[in-house]
Amino acid sequence: MSYSLPGKTFYDELPNPVTANITQWSAVRSDVNVSFASDNVRYPKEQVPLVSSDEWATMAWKGKKIHTQILVWTKKDIPAGKYTGSVTVNAGEEFVLRISLDVAVHILPSSSEWKFDLDLWQNPDPVAKVHGVELWSDEHYRLMRPYYEMLAGAGQKSITAFIIDQPWGPDIIYHRNPTFIKWSRKKDGSWSYDYTVFDKYVEFVMSCGIDQRINCYSMITWDLNFIYFDEAKGDTVSVFAKPGSQAYNELWEPMISNFTNHLKSKGWFEKTTIAMDERDMEGMIAVMALLKRVDTEWKTALAGGYHREIAMDIYDYCIIIHDKFDEDILEARRAAGLPTTFYTACGERRPNAFTFSPPAENVWIGWYAAAEGFTGYLRWAYNNWTEDVLRDTRYKTWPAGDCYQIYPGPRTSIRFEKLIEGIQDFEKIRILRNKFSSEGDIVKLDELNIVLSNFTQENLENIPAAEIVKKGKEFINRF
Known part of the structure; x- marks a missing residue:
């Protein structure tokens, strides 16, 4: 409910399956409790309120965004020194919380200048569905803008583009992964490709501030079925084709040849990759061979396991966190300026970004990248919302919150x-x-x-992320 709008209910929460401790709650003497608390902790809904502090003190570089549920921006031109303020909470009665901010001499660059290679995959379809507008309509693009600008503000580098319908099959998410390119096989057996949506979408996302790479999914779908419109049948059809097979090559070579010419005409070829998700080395080799037959300058991207044999052939290589690059390969990739990142997905207990994960684990991600020499981090879902998105983050067998990091609105999340x-x-x-x-x-x-050496997966199994991160911050805040 809303205290500022009495009687207004925005949505009803689902019942909590965990039984609250009646004895503990009986000891709570106030209907409203206001306090600062750590945002590195996930507080169970049934936990009694802990009034721990009415004052919050922290340190920040100039240009940094600090969040306390209230976002605090420190301007780049602000003089270094200590600043104080307060937050007044009106909830039946007035509560005053004090803030003390120590601004350092250092300046944090704007997010567009960050070197960290963030890649959270975007999907336009859920935005249209949740807001109840037509896919690709002007209103759809208007509604998408704040979502993509918010992602650009986090330092996102890559545009996620679907070049075939449903690259992960039909049931991977609640909504769809629609193709941005309309494939049509004509009655005479030739092909045509309509890039209208692809072009408009890419230009739109670039206008939001995400413009370094276009990662195109995918030449290897998860079920190896490829969907297109067949003019002879007057309907959409799906064909099965294994990478490297004659059927596969006959399907993809005409498309890649046409796509190459189109990208070059738009000036986008140099920043475009054909991207695969968790596909095996055999499939990757087949795809790379086909691409090189069309144009030797084609780039590929892979989020998946580590394959030393092809590690220098993949432009944008993201390995699952429990794998490791060989040190010589890692150094060679960094020296060549190749995006070299890691990812977490539904299978990693920790670290992760589920709704039930300790929030500090998402901070740990950045430190781990610095410790291991990665250029950044990838996660498969920015906004693949579930059916009851504001109340239930679960979807089928995926852990709660695996499908998205932000909420409709757009609303950010801790x-x-x-x-x-x-x-x-x-x-x-x-x-x-x-x-x-x-x-x-x-x-x-x-x-x-020495500080960075503490950021290991082994340590995280025994030491809470919040504790490891705290020690790291204590070091960098000395300067």
Whole structure:
């Protein structure tokens, strides 16, 4: 319910399956309790309120966004020093919470200048469905803009583009993954490809501030079925084709040849990849061979397992967190300027970004990237909303919250903001490392490396992410 609009109910929460402790709740003497609390902790709904502090003190670089559910932006031109303020909460009665902010001399660049390679896959279809508008209509594009600008503000680098209908099959999400390119097989057996949606969508996302790469999904669908319109049948059909087979090559070579010419005409070829998700090495080799037959400059992307044999052939390589790049491969990829990232998905207990995950684990992500030498992080779903999106984040067998990081509105989430916090920490580490190196300060570099050495998956199994992150922040906040 709303205190500012008495009698107004926005939605009813689902029943809590966990029984509350009546004895503990009986000891609570006030209907309203207001306090600052750690945003690195996920508080169970049934937990009694803990009034721990009416004052919050923190440290920030200039240009950093700090979130307390209330977002605090520190301007880049603000003088360093201590600033104080207060937040008044009106909830039947008035509560005053005090804020103390210590602004450092360092300046955090704008998100468009961050080096961290963030890739949260976007899907336009849920935006249309949840808002009740026609897919690809002017209203759809108007509604999408704040979602994509919010993602750009987190430092997103890649546009997620679907070049075939349902690249992950029909049941991977509640809504659809619609193709941006209309494939049509004519009665004479030739092909035509309509890029109207693809072009408008890519231009739109670029206008929102996401413009470094166009990752196209996918030449290998999860069920190896490929959907197109057959003019002879007057209907949409689906064909099964295994990568490397004659049927596969006959399907894809005409398309890739046409697509290559189209991308070059738009000036997008250099920033475009054909992207695959968790496909095997045999399939990747077949795809790369086909692409190179069409144009030797084609790039590929893979989010999946580590294959040393092709690790230098993949432009944008993202490995599952429990895999490791060989050190020589990692160094070679970094030296070549290749996007080299890691990802978490539904199978990782920790770290992760589920609704039940400790929020600090999303901060840990940025630190882990810095510790391991990755250029960034990928997650498969920015906004694949479920049927009852504001009340129930579960979908089939996926863990709760696996399908999206933000909510319709757009509404941000604690876990999304904590991911940004970790990315900001990654940028701070990068800036400090460069500073220490340019000054020849080996002692501070060694201290930084010792701090980063604590960010391991093994430690995370035994030590809460909040504790590890706290120690890391204590170090970088000294400078």
